[in-house]
Amino acid sequence: MPRREFPRKVRAAAFLRANGACEKCGARLKVGEGEVDHVLPDALGGEPVLSNAKVLCRPCHAAKSADDVRRVRKSDRQRDRHIGAIRPACTIKSRGFPKAERRREPGEKERQLRALRERQHERQG
Numbered sequence: 483m484p485r486r487e488f489p490r491k492v493r494a495a496a497f498l499r500a501n502g503a504c505e506k507c508g509a510r511l512k513v514g515e516g517e518v519d520h521v522l523p524d525a526l527g528g529e530p531v532l533s534n535a536k537v538l539c540r541p542c543h544a545a546k547s548a549d550d551v552r553r554v555r556k557s558d559r560q561r562d563r564h565i566g567a568i569r570p571a572c573t574i575k576s577r578g579f580p581k582a583e584r585r586r587e588p589g590e591k592e593r594q595l596r597a598l599r600e601r602q603h604e605r606q607g
């Protein structure tokens with residue numbers, strides 16, 4: 483599926499909403515500096531609509547895009563694993579940890595309960 487860019491009207495509305503500043507870090511943008519970002523990436527089903535658009539400065543957009551690439555790759559891997567295109571990695575069989583008996587001091591549980599109740603009481607007022 484081809485990438486769906488934001489229509490001109492949506493871009494214009496996004497820039498008006500941003501009012502000359504990056505919508506993430508608030509940096510002032512000069513004319514032509516802002517970039518319209520897909521909040522939810524196009525590859526993950528993000529629609530090219532105003533609610534999915536954010537005007538970002540170049541550094542914010544670069545960071546966001548790098549993150550998006552990771553998210554899209556992960557989603558691709560999950561889909562491929564789900565449809566059986568990739569085999570799950572071999573799992574390591576281990577004996578696990580021995581079930582150790584935890585020794586409680588007499589009255590320990592009561593003390594913990596009392597401390598918990600006191601904390602809840604402090605929070606309420």
Ligand SMILES: [Zn+2]
Pocket residue numbers: 504505506507508509538539540541542543
């Ligand atoms: Zn920014």
